[in-house]
Amino acid sequence: MLIASKLPPERTNRTYFHTGRAAFSFLVDQVVHPKKVYLPTFTCWSLVSAMSRRFPQIELDFYPVKRDLSCVYPERINEGEALVFIHFFGHENTTPLPPCEGTLLEDFSHSYMSQIIPRGHYVFGSYRKIMKVVDGGFVMGFFNPVYEPTRKLDSWLRLSASDWRDVREAENMLDRDWCISDISSQSLEILLSANEPQVRQRRQKNEQFLAHNLSVGTPQITYRRNECPLIHNRLMPSNEERDSLRSYLSSKGVFTSIHWPTHELIHKHGVMIEDTLWIEKHVISFPVSHEYGTNDMEYICKCVDEWKQGNT
Amino acid sequence: MMFPIERDDEFYVFLKSCLPPPFRIQSEPSPSYYSEWMFRYILYKGDKLLEIYQGDFRTIEKGSLVREAKKMMANILKEQTPC
Numbered sequence: 001m002l003i004a005s006k007l008p009p010e011r012t013n014r015t016y017f018h019t020g021r022a023a024f025s026f027l028v029d030q031v032v033h034p035k036k037v038y039l040p041t042f043t044c045w046s047l048v049s050a051m052s053r054r055f056p057q058i059e060l061d062f063y064p065v066k067r068d069l070s071c072v073y074p075e076r077i078n079e080g081e082a083l084v085f086i087h088f089f090g091h092e093n094t095t096p097l098p099p100c101e102g103t104l105l106e107d108f109s110h111s112y113m114s115q116i117i118p119r120g121h122y123v124f125g126s127y128r129k130i131m132k133v134v135d136g137g138f139v140m141g142f143f144n145p146v147y148e149p150t151r152k153l154d155s156w157l158r159l160s161a162s163d164w165r166d167v168r169e170a171e172n173m174l175d176r177d178w179c180i181s182d183i184s185s186q187s188l189e190i191l192l193s194a195n196e197p198q199v200r201q202r203r204q205k206n207e208q209f210l211a212h213n214l215s216v217g218t219p220q221i222t223y224r225r226n227e228c229p230l231i232h233n234r235l236m237p238s239n240e241e242r243d244s245l246r247s248y249l250s251s252k253g254v255f256t257s258i259h260w261p262t263h264e265l266i267h268k269h270g271v272m273i274e275d276t277l278w279i280e281k282h283v284i285s286f287p288v289s290h291e292y293g294t295n296d297m298e299y300i301c302k303c304v305d306e307w308k309q310g311n312t
Numbered sequence: 313m314m315f316p317i318e319r320d321d322e323f324y325v326f327l328k329s330c331l332p333p334p335f336r337i338q339s340e341p342s343p344s345y346y347s348e349w350m351f352r353y354i355l356y357k358g359d360k361l362l363e364i365y366q367g368d369f370r371t372i373e374k375g376s377l378v379r380e381a382k383k384m385m386a387n388i389l390k391e392q393t394p395c
Contacts, residue, residue, distance in 0.1 A: 045345075045346070166328075169339040172341055172349075176369065263346075264346070
């Protein structure tokens with residue numbers, strides 16, 4: 001037994017970072033040390049960008065993702081290789097994983113509120129996709145990173161933002177320059193005090209409302225009861241209709257997005273990206289944030305109805 | 313607040329944080345994906361547009377925006393005229 005007034009502090013079961021890409025880079029750089037990394041062709045560009053800018057010496061390969069979001073993984077993951085897989089938009093990725101002698105890196109950015117049991121060797125993610133925080137990334141488990149110095153001017157700008165232009169500028173700053181640094185205290189307070197069941201329930205209700213009441217296109221995903229939707233992805237019959245609808249909604253104050261435009265490196269790589277490109281051309285992503293209520297979802301549906309009437 | 317500006321891509325935050333009224337600066341970023349290197353900043357005095365700074369961070373002369381920001385702040389602190 002040891003009784004003293006000064007002992008080492010308790011270890012947490014989560015390690016925090018400024019961003020999800022910092023969390024991912026920490027794992028690659030200081031934990032896994034892979035010689036080769038596999039990413040999906042259908043992915044947020046920040047992972048591709050992190051690999052190409054920070055780890056140009058590591059071989060980067062891509063595996064195809066089909067229209068139904070199932071994955072065509074490599075036949076096996078060899079020693080020294082790492083496979084990154086994603087639970088797209090909060091929906092569990094159930095494609096069976098390949099035999100693995102290397103490392104499975106599980107991206108929980110969309111799914112950390114989805115009550116999914118992790119299958120990867122390491123789990124990481126970004127907090128900014130679901131929660132309204134200026135920064136935040138995590139790796140599950142206790143690590144003790146030596147953080148890199150930064151002035152976090154992008155976080156300062158987000159907290160000083162008066163409209164979307166400053167938020168976008170802050171995003172651009174982060175895309176141009178980032179490092180493996182710690183989360184801000186403001187973000188950590190918001191995350192630790194968030195009511196996760198309430199967030200999950202509100203997002204489920206919003207997503208379900210859009211899934212059942214939007215009068216155009218078809219839902220890309222059918223969420224399970226335990227899952228917390230990031231967005232509502234809708235597949236439109238044509239690229240022209242999708243762009244026309246986005247433009248109309250924007251004029252009505254409803255801002256949608258495209259998840260995701262395909263990164264130029266994936267275009268150059270030459271793997272099977274037909275389905276990824278098809279999704280890019282047809283998908284429209286509606287917000288279902290827990291900040292919004294049923295009246296907001298009704299407004300979205302009403303605007304979509306107006307667009308539909310104007311097009312028939 | 314005034315912090316030491318070190319890089320060109322800190323131009324906007326530097327001026328936003330330390331320009332005294334009636335001066336202000338507004339970013340007008342492109343809404344397009346993959347446009348993070350492009351910038352467009354508009355300097356105002358009250359409602360009057362004074363200057364537009366735009367370009368590509370990858371191709372501008374290194375240090376040019378740092379010099380411009382420092383000169384602007386020095387002029388403002390001296391005479392209340394930025395450019």
